[in-house]
Every structure is written in C-alpha cells, then in structure tokens.
Amino acid sequence: MRRTWTGESEVIVTFDGEIEDANTQALAYAAAARASGGHDDVIVGARSVMLVFPKNGVPRVPVVEPARAPEGGRLHEIDVTYGGEDLDDVAELTGLSAGDVVRAHASAEYRVAFIGFSPGFPYLLGLPRRLHVPRLSTPRARVPAGSVAIADRYSGIYPDATPGGWRLIGRTGMKLFDAGAGASVQPGDRVHFVPR
Amino acid sequence: MIIVESPGALTLVQDAGRVGFGSHGVPPSGAFDPWSMRAANLVVANDGNAAVLEITLRGPVLRFEHEHVVALAGSRFDADIEPGRAIVMRAGSTLRIGRAIDGARCYLAVRGGIATDTILGARSTHVTAGLGEPLRANAMIALGNAAPAGLRRLRSRPSQRDHVRALKGPQWRETTFFERDLVVSTHADRTGVRLDGDVGRASDEEIDPEPASLGAVQVPHDGSPIVLGPDRPITGGYPKIAVVVRADIDLIARARPGDTLRFVPCTVEHAREAFAERERALYASVEEL
Numbered sequence: 310m311r312r313t314w315t316g317e318s319e320v321i322v323t324f325d326g327e328i329e330d331a332n333t334q335a336l337a338y339a340a341a342a343r344a345s346g347g348h349d350d351v352i353v354g355a356r357s358v359m360l361v362f363p364k365n366g367v368p369r370v371p372v373v374e375p376a377r378a379p380e381g382g383r384l385h386e387i388d389v390t391y392g393g394e395d396l397d398d399v400a401e402l403t404g405l406s407a408g409d410v411v412r413a414h415a416s417a418e419y420r421v422a423f424i425g426f427s428p429g430f431p432y433l434l435g436l437p438r439r440l441h442v443p444r445l446s447t448p449r450a451r452v453p454a455g456s457v458a459i460a461d462r463y464s465g466i467y468p469d470a471t472p473g474g475w476r477l478i479g480r481t482g483m484k485l486f487d488a489g490a491g492a493s494v495q496p497g498d499r500v501h502f503v504p505r
Numbered sequence: 506m507i508i509v510e511s512p513g514a515l516t517l518v519q520d521a522g523r524v525g526f527g528s529h530g531v532p533p534s535g536a537f538d539p540w541s542m543r544a545a546n547l548v549v550a551n552d553g554n555a556a557v558l559e560i561t562l563r564g565p566v567l568r569f570e571h572e573h574v575v576a577l578a579g580s581r582f583d584a585d586i587e588p589g590r591a592i593v594m595r596a597g598s599t600l601r602i603g604r605a606i607d608g609a610r611c612y613l614a615v616r617g618g619i620a621t622d623t624i625l626g627a628r629s630t631h632v633t634a635g636l637g638e639p640l641r642a643n644a645m646i647a648l649g650n651a652a653p654a655g656l657r658r659l660r661s662r663p664s665q666r667d668h669v670r671a672l673k674g675p676q677w678r679e680t681t682f683f684e685r686d687l688v689v690s691t692h693a694d695r696t697g698v699r700l701d702g703d704v705g706r707a708s709d710e711e712i713d714p715e716p717a718s719l720g721a722v723q724v725p726h727d728g729s730p731i732v733l734g735p736d737r738p739i740t741g742g743y744p745k746i747a748v749v750v751r752a753d754i755d756l757i758a759r760a761r762p763g764d765t766l767r768f769v770p771c772t773v774e775h776a777r778e779a780f781a782e783r784e785r786a787l788y789a790s791v792e793e794l
Contacts, residue, residue, distance in 0.1 A: 315675045316718035316748050317776045323675075328713065339528075352527030352716040354740050359716035361527070364751075424530035425714050425740030428634045432714065469635065488624050488636055491529035 310334070318362040321354075328462065329434055331356035332422045336497045353423040353496045355432065382421070382497035385483075387466070388505045389415070389457050393477035395445075399459065402442045411504060413437045414478060419464060419500040429468035429486025431494050436464045448474030455481045457502065506570040506647065507615070510599065512640040513565035518619050519612075521554035523627040523636075527716060527739050534629035534636070534735045537695055537758035538610055539751075540787065541579030545614035547791045548576040548591050550654035555618030556628040558640070560611050562761070564602025565640060567613075569594040573648065574616040574656065580608025580759045590658035590794065591616075608759035609693070617651035631736050633696075656794040669753045670771035670779065674721060676712060676744035680705040682722065682730060683747075683768050690729070691762045695736040698757055700766065703728035704746075714740040720749030720757065722768075732757050752779035 315321040322338060324331040332355060339358045342351045350361040391411040400407045419433035426432075436459060444460040449472060452458070456467045458475035467473055468485035479502075485493050494500065519542065522535025536542035536559055543553035558565070564582055572595055577588040583603035586592045588611070594600060602613070621628050621637070630637035640646070671683075682704040692699040705728055717723065721733045723743040732749060733741070734757070749757055750771055760766060771779075 313675050314672065314773050315721065315745070316672070317751055317773055317780065319718040321675050321715060323715070331713075350525045350527045352739060354715035355713035357713070357715040359527070359718070361718075423714070423740065424528055426530065426738050428530040428636075430530055471633070486530070491526055491531065491625060496528055 310338075315359065318364055320360045320362075321357055322360065323357045325356075328356060328422075332420070332434060335423075339496070354425070355422055382495070382499055384499045384501065385494055386501050386503050387481050387483050389479040389481050389502045391415075391457075391479040391504055393456060393458070393479045395476035396478045399440070399442055399476055399478055403439055405439065410440065410478065413440055414459070414464065415502045415504050419502075421494050421496050421498045421500060422463075423496050424492050424494075426465075427468060427471050429492040429494075430465060431485070431492075431500070433464040433500055434462065436462055442476055444474040445476060448472055452477065453480070455483065457481055506645045507573075508568040508570065509640050509642055509644045509646065510566040510568055512642055512644075513560060513602065514563040515561040516565045516640040517559045517561075517630040517632070518556055518621050518628050518637060518640075518646075519559040519630060520556040520628045522629050522735060523625050526625050529625075530739050531625060531634065531636070532631070532735065532737050532739050533719070534631040534695075535627070536612065537735050538579055538612065538755040540755045540783070541610070541612045542614070544589070544659055544787060545576045545578035545612045546618075547787070548578070548589065548657045548659060549574050549614045549616040550591075550651070550657065551614055551616060551618050555614065555649070556621065557615075557619060558613040560602055560613060562609055563604050564611070566602075567600045569596065569598055569600070571596045575600065576614050577602070577611055578614075578659070579611035579755075581606040582611050589662065591656040593656070605761070609761040610758050615648055616654070617649035620647040620649040629735075633736070657791050658794050660790045660792050666753065666756065668767050668769045669756045670750045670776065671720070671722065671747040671753075671768045672750060672771055672773060672776060674745040674747045675715075677746050678744070680724070680746055683770050686765045686767055687730070689760045689762050689764045689766060693760065693762055695734045697731040697733045697737060698760060699729060699731045701729060704730055711742045712744060714742045717741045717745060718748060720751070720754050721745045722747040722749065734758075750776035750779060752776065752783045
C-alpha cells in the first residue's frame with residue numbers, strides 16, 4: 310500500500326499485486342475510510358482509492374486499517390442482446406466463433422471494480438482471459454447508449470452515447486445512470502449478463 | 506427572474522460543485538475559476554459559493570424582471586457594467602456582456618444567488634453528463650431571496666501572476682514540463698486544457714485507471730500535457746506528472762487558445778499557504794461603496 314498526495318486536499322492510496330486482489334483491497338479500504346468519516350469523498354479506482362478532504366481545514370491522512378473485503382455486493386442480472394458492431398472482429402481476434410465469444414462473455418461472473426470514464430460507466434473485472442482484446446486503434450466518435458463492450462481485461466457498459474474505444478459486442482436496455490439518483494451499480498456489486 | 510434574451514457562446518450555472526459522487530463516476534464540476542466566482546458573490550453580499558453564471562468567451566444578454574444587484578468578476582469582457590463592484594439593475598433593464606477582451610471566463614453573481622433546481626446536491630452544470638444544460642434563449646432563471654445589504658466593491662484587482670504553481674504528481678518523472686513556455690491549444694474546455702508541445706512521455710505504460718483531481722496534469726502518449734478541469738472523467742489511465750495548486754487554478758480557467766503558460770514546482774505546504782493567503786486577501790479586498 311502506497312500513499313501519496315495528489316493535490317492539496319487529495320491523497321491517493323495505491324495497492325500492488327494482481328489486479329483482482331488489489332481491487333479487493335481498494336474496495337475494503339474505501340469502505341473503512343467511509344466508515345471513519347471526515348472526507349468529502351472516497352473514490353475507488355482500479356487498484357487505488359482517492360480520499361478527498363474538505364477544502365477548509367487541515368487534511369490528515371487517516372489511519373485506516375484495511376478491512377476484509379466487503380462480502381458480495383448486490384447482484385445485477387443484466388439482459389443483453391448480443392451481436393454488437395465488433396462481435397465478428399472479436400471472434401477473429403480471439404480465434405473463437407461469435408457464438409463462443411457470447412457464451413464465454415455471458416457465463417462469467419463480474420465484479421464492478423470501479424465507476425469511471427463517464428457517469429455510471431462500470432469497469433467490470435472477471436472477463437475470461439481468452440476474451441482480452443485490445444481497444445480500437447481509433448475510438449468511435451459516438452458509441453450508442455447501452456452498448457456492452459470489452460477492452461483489455463475489462464468488460465463495461467456505456468450508460469449514454471459518448472465517444473469510446475472499446476469493442477462493442479451487445480446492447481442492453483438497462484439504465485445505468487440517473488441524474489436524480491446517480492449510478493445504478495456500485496463498486497463491489499456483482500454482474501451477470503443474461504443473453505436474450 | 507432573469508430572462509435570457511441571448512445565451513452567449515456557453516453560459517452555465519455553476520456553484521462550488523458536486524461533493525461525494527465520485528464513486529458514481531460523477532466529477533465535481535463547479536466554477537472553473539472559484540476565485541472569481543467567490544469575488545463576484547462577496548461583492549453582492551452572497552455566500553461565496555452561491556450559484557453564479559459562468560460566462561465563456563462571448564457573454565449573454567439578460568433582462569431583469571425586478572430590481573437586482575449584480576457583479577462581474579474574472580477575465581475582462583466587453584460589458585455594460587464595470588467589473589468588481591455591485592451594480593443595481595433596475596426592473597426591466599437589460600445587461601449585455603459581449604466578447605472576452607482578455608482570458609476566457611468571467612462570472613456574474615446576482616444577490617440572492619441563482620436558484621435553479623439542485624441535481625445530486627448541487628446547481629453545477631455538467632453538459633455532457635446530462636446534469637443541467639447551458640443557458641438557452643428565452644429561458645427564465647430563478648433567483649433566490651436575499652436580505653437587504655449595502656453595495657460593495659473589490660478594492661483591487663488580483664495582481665498579475667506569471668507562473669502557475671504545481672505539485673509533482675503521483676506519476677512524476679523527469680520531463681520538460683516545468684520552467685518552460687507551453688501554449689494553450691484549441692482543445693481547451695471544462696474537461697481539460699491541452700497544451701501544445703511535447704514534454705516527453707512520462708512513461709511507456711498506461712497505469713490502471715485511478716481517480717484524478719482538479720488540475721492534475723496528465724500526459725498521453727504524444728507527450729502533450731492536459732490539465733484536467735472540473736468536468737474531467739473521474740478516473741484516468743495516463744500518467745499524471747503534476748497537479749496545479751488551487752491558488753492558481755484560475756490561471757488555467759482563464760487561459761484561452763494561444764496563451765502561454767509557464768509552470769513552476771511547488772510543495773504541498775507552500776500550496777496550502779498560498780491558498781490561505783489568497784483567501785485572506787480576497788476577504789480583505791472587499792469594501793463597502
């Protein structure tokens with residue numbers, strides 16, 4: 310665990326090791342930091358947590374004992390219509406058939422590692438290794454809302470139409486972000502994709 | 506009520522920003538230049554963080570239904586009113602704010618504050634996230650109530666500063682970022698301000714995405730640094746070599762394409778002292794008319 314200032318009132322805490330373990334530690338640290346209070350915000354990254362201290366007052370780095378990983382988290386069953394723009398390319402890159410790509414993607418259990426890129430965009434760990442494919446070399450100017458996508462070790466879902474460089478393999482109607490309530494999935498939650 | 510006769514290039518309701526939604530992927534937003542927002546608010550006897558209008562490059566034309574006290578602060582714009590002092594707008598009168606003369610952004614405060622609906626706890630607008638929208642022609646903007654108060658002004662304009670102070674960032678590497686002139690590119694908005702010029706790649710590897718703070722300077726593969734603004738993506742995977750201090754964030758907010766910026770290194774302790782000193786100076790410069 311490494312801690313460093315990343316602003317006058319922000320500290321970033323980084324965890325080393327395999328990404329799954331490091332993310333588990335980050336989630337546990339974030340839960341403990343929230344429980345200890347005294348922050349304006351506690352923000353989870355892939356293997357890090359940013360503690361944001363109030364602007365007025367003297368920031369202190371809290372003594373937070375990394376707790377055990379929060380158990381479970383909510384399970385979201387997300388309906389997906391597979392067959393996105395890049396499904397055939399992913400099949401070619403992985404040497405699998407399109408059907409095998411879909412079966413592999415839908416049979417895994419994912420954990421929401423963190424929310425980033427845009428409001429409500431979940432970075433999901435748990436993508437089977439044989440589906441790890443690089444991002445597009447040229448990002449699309451506009452990815453349709455609800456696109457289910459993969460890139461590197463992550464799967465994700467675009468909540469709204471935005472530019473994006475991940476490979477699109479399906480579409481969901483699930484609403485991932487609401488201006489009144491925030492993100493509908495949270496770091497630590499679990500996700501199953503259900504083909505329909 | 507304010508009636509928007511013409512919205513200007515990009516006029517946004519902003520306040521001190523949205524606190525506590527980072528894990529929803531929602532950045533704080535808020536006034537890019539909080540110093541000018543606070544100055545304008547203090548002059549009209551508002552709380553420093555009351556919601557204001559952030560005006561970018563070309564300003565709006567606004568009609569006041571009732572009598573209201575207003576003030577402008579920030580970059581100099583071609584406007585009907587003198588900046589840095591409270592002005593009484595008579596019922597039915599119109600305020601025209603034209604083009605920026607220097608810099609990119611100024612702020613209009615109205616006594617009582619802008620009172621649009623809050624979204625996730627703030628009135629700040631984040632256009633691309635769908636949290637509020639820019640001013641549109643014929644829109645009506647709600648205002649808050651305020652107790653009567655005297656008219657105030659700022660005794661002096663903030664002194665001109667030549668350098669932008671910045672902390673070394675979490676992925677600091679030896680680069681040619683500090684102590685040289687960097688030119689603001691045309692890619693400059695509330696997401697981030699891109700600077701022309703290769704400062705040297707910070708590292709060959711991308712990092713696992715991690716939360717980024719306001720003013721963080723990230724360096725993508727082409728070596729051209731980007732200073733992240735209030736509407737930044739909450740996480741980023743490029744190395745962050747520096748972080749602009751809060752006392753100087755207004756220099757980024759006001760910069761416009763073609764301007765030259767020079768960054769100098771600063772410690773966390775000095776950054777906090779500079780912030781406290783500037784805050785003292787701001788309050789000390791407000792006087793009754």
